[in-house]
Amino acid sequence: xxxxxxxxxxxxxxxxxxxxxxxxxxPVLVIRTAFVALCLVNGLGLAVYAVMWVFLPQTDGRTFQxxxxxxxxxxxxxxxxxxxxxxxxxLGLLPGGSTVLPVLAAVAGLVLVWQxxxxxxxQRWRATASGSQTMLLRLGIGAALMVAGxxxxxxxxxxxxxxxxxxxxxxxxxxxxxxxxxxxxVTMASDLSNERRERIRSQERAEVAAHVHDSVLQTxxxxxxxxxxxAEVTRLARGQERELRxxxxxxxxxxxxxxxxxxxxxxxxxxxxxxxxDVVTVGDLALTEKLAAVVSATRExxxxxxxxxxxxxVDVYCEVEPEQVTVFVRDRxxxxxxxxxxxxxxxxxxxxxxxxxxxxxxxxxxxxxGEGTEVRLEMPLS
Amino acid sequence: MTTVVLVDxxxxxxSGVRAEIGDRVDVVGEASTVAEAxxxxxxxxxxxVLLDVHMPDGxxxxxxxGVTGPSRFLALSxxxxxxxxxxxxxxxxRGYVTKTISADELVDAVRRVAEGDAVFSPRLAGxxxxxxxxxxxxxxxxxxxxxxREREVLRLLARGYAYKEIAxxxxxxxxxxETHASAVLRKLQLSNxxxxxxxxxxxxxx
Numbered sequence: 075x076x077x078x079x080x081x082x083x084x085x086x087x088x089x090x091x092x093x094x095x096x097x098x099x100x101p102v103l104v105i106r107t108a109f110v111a112l113c114l115v116n117g118l119g120l121a122v123y124a125v126m127w128v129f130l131p132q133t134d135g136r137t138f139q140x141x142x143x144x145x146x147x148x149x150x151x152x153x154x155x156x157x158x159x160x161x162x163x164x165l166g167l168l169p170g171g172s173t174v175l176p177v178l179a180a181v182a183g184l185v186l187v188w189q190x191x192x193x194x195x196x197q198r199w200r201a202t203a204s205g206s207q208t209m210l211l212r213l214g215i216g217a218a219l220m221v222a223g224x225x226x227x228x229x230x231x232x233x234x235x236x237x238x239x240x241x242x243x244x245x246x247x248x249x250x251x252x253x254x255x256x257x258x259x260v261t262m263a264s265d266l267s268n269e270r271r272e273r274i275r276s277q278e279r280a281e282v283a284a285h286v287h288d289s290v291l292q293t294x295x296x297x298x299x300x301x302x303x304x305a306e307v308t309r310l311a312r313g314q315e316r317e318l319r320x321x322x323x324x325x326x327x328x329x330x331x332x333x334x335x336x337x338x339x340x341x342x343x344x345x346x347x348x349x350x351x352d353v354v355t356v357g358d359l360a361l362t363e364k365l366a367a368v369v370s371a372t373r374e375x376x377x378x379x380x381x382x383x384x385x386x387x388v389d390v391y392c393e394v395e396p397e398q399v400t401v402f403v404r405d406r407x408x409x410x411x412x413x414x415x416x417x418x419x420x421x422x423x424x425x426x427x428x429x430x431x432x433x434x435x436x437x438x439x440x441x442x443x444g445e446g447t448e449v450r451l452e453m454p455l456s
Numbered sequence: 457m458t459t460v461v462l463v464d465x466x467x468x469x470x471s472g473v474r475a476e477i478g479d480r481v482d483v484v485g486e487a488s489t490v491a492e493a494x495x496x497x498x499x500x501x502x503x504x505v506l507l508d509v510h511m512p513d514g515x516x517x518x519x520x521x522g523v524t525g526p527s528r529f530l531a532l533s534x535x536x537x538x539x540x541x542x543x544x545x546x547x548x549x550r551g552y553v554t555k556t557i558s559a560d561e562l563v564d565a566v567r568r569v570a571e572g573d574a575v576f577s578p579r580l581a582g583x584x585x586x587x588x589x590x591x592x593x594x595x596x597x598x599x600x601x602x603x604x605r606e607r608e609v610l611r612l613l614a615r616g617y618a619y620k621e622i623a624x625x626x627x628x629x630x631x632x633x634e635t636h637a638s639a640v641l642r643k644l645q646l647s648n649x650x651x652x653x654x655x656x657x658x659x660x661x662x
Binding site: 357 | 578
């Protein structure tokens with residue numbers, strides 16, 4: 075352990091006790107008890123704790139988790155102290171014993187607000203605006219507790235009347251100062267948010283530039299090199315188009331969905347064979363074992379069409395209905411007679427028919443010479 | 457020959473289309489902005505306007521809204537986003553094809569739009585089937601639901617079938633296929649189904 079720091083992980087209030095425990099190697103409960111005990115000595119523990127909270131730097135813990143159990147223990151200890159003090163009060167053992175509760179209230183308010191300040195700082199670093207409602211709520215409660223505590227304290231001491239005059243003049247001065255300096259506060263706040271917005275924007279710009287460089291510019295360079303081969307140029311352009319489209323619209327990239335798998339399949343086949351594969355999907359589902367079988371069978375059918383049809387386009391249509399999923403793979407190529415396919419040709423019989431039937435589905439091939447081929451894959455969902 | 461005006465803010469794309477189909481249709485003018493397009497189309501009154509979906513100042517939708525003449529619109533786009541396509545169809549386009557369409561298919565699509573038919577690319581057919589999914593409650597039975605036959609026709613379109621092939625597949629006439637397609641287009645434009653309205657909303661922001 076290098077230096078004494080306020081611990082962020084496993085803290086109950088400000089992380090002082092857990093920080094000291096981590097530094098010294100003592101159990102955290104011992105440190106906490108010591109602090110609470112010191113509170114009994116004219117509130118010395120409280121003062122020490124507060125000073126340390128202000129001056130000790132925080133660790134850079136990532137998780138920012140308060141330790142609920144530690145908070146409960148601490149609350150218990152505080153209640154113990156409070157009830158001891160309250161019990162001592164009526165016995166005349168403490169001067170003005172009834173001021174204990176107001177003071178405790180004020181301290182609780184202070185703790186809430188201070189802890190909030192820590193939180194606000196961390197959130198600014200992360201540049202997220204989430205949780206601002208709870209933040210306001212906590213600030214409000216903290217301030218209310220503080221004010222109530224102070225008023226209670228003064229009232230108990232019977233000094234409320236004399237304090238009122240002083241409070242009024244202080245309030246007037248504070249209000250005047252606030253009014254006077256308000257333009258600077260406003261400017262500062264808007265500067266800060268402008269600066270943040272600008273930073274986010276430049277980050278986004280950098281991300282877009284990086285993506286365009288890695289994908290589009292590289293592809294354009296490749297296209298210039300392969301200008302003599304139209305098929306290669308088409309293949310490069312199609313692949314880049316698909317990639318850019320999925321990046322822009324964030325569609326078809328959803329991992330683990332049926333439509334995402336089909337889009338990926340189309341991209342793969344286009345890469346390996348020089349064909350266009352147009353995929354149209356209606357509805358979507360998360361990928362299950364059954365649907366994965368459908369995707370594999372579809373892949374086999376598309377590859378067959380790419381290899382044997384002799385045309386440059388394959389249409390894939392997938393529709394999700396309540397009871398079943400249907401996929402059509404169609405080409406307008408030379409076609410064949412399904413009855414004449416020899417049994418040793420595994421593509422159709424094994425990968426398409428077999429795969430579908432093993433999972434309770436069915437594959438129907440329709441083809442005739444010169445009129446292209448259509449493979450229909452049906453998979454019931456129940 | 458069918459008279460055509462090309463509207464696209466990319467000059468390269470316009471000249472590419474002109475070179476590809478210029479000998480089979482009569483390209484009477486080109487426009488690169490929404491304002492220019494509205495003026496030109498109303499002055500020349502071509503039979504068909506080939507319209508880019510995405511342009512500054514409101515895109516294809518704004519052109520359709522601004523033109524008062526009888527010209528028909530065929531939307532061309534590189535976009536795969538359902539909302540863009542649905543929005544321009546609801547604004548009044550008679551069809552939608554992607555910019556990668558072959559010259560022959562484009563000529564055929566222009567001719568069909570000129571005759572008042574609807575043009576569905578497989579992708580558009582897929583979007584429409586998605587938008588009219590039957591498991592959503594509907595307000596207007598007649599407009600918000602597709603008939604079984606219309607659904608069948610759309611399904612075949614989405615599978616990549618040409619009108620002629622659909623007619624043969626369903627044992628109906630080519631004219632009947634066209635009637636079904638036009639009925640679907642009409643429903644697409646008039647239906648208030650929530651998904652359709654949602655898709656068509658907020659497109660001026662682009």
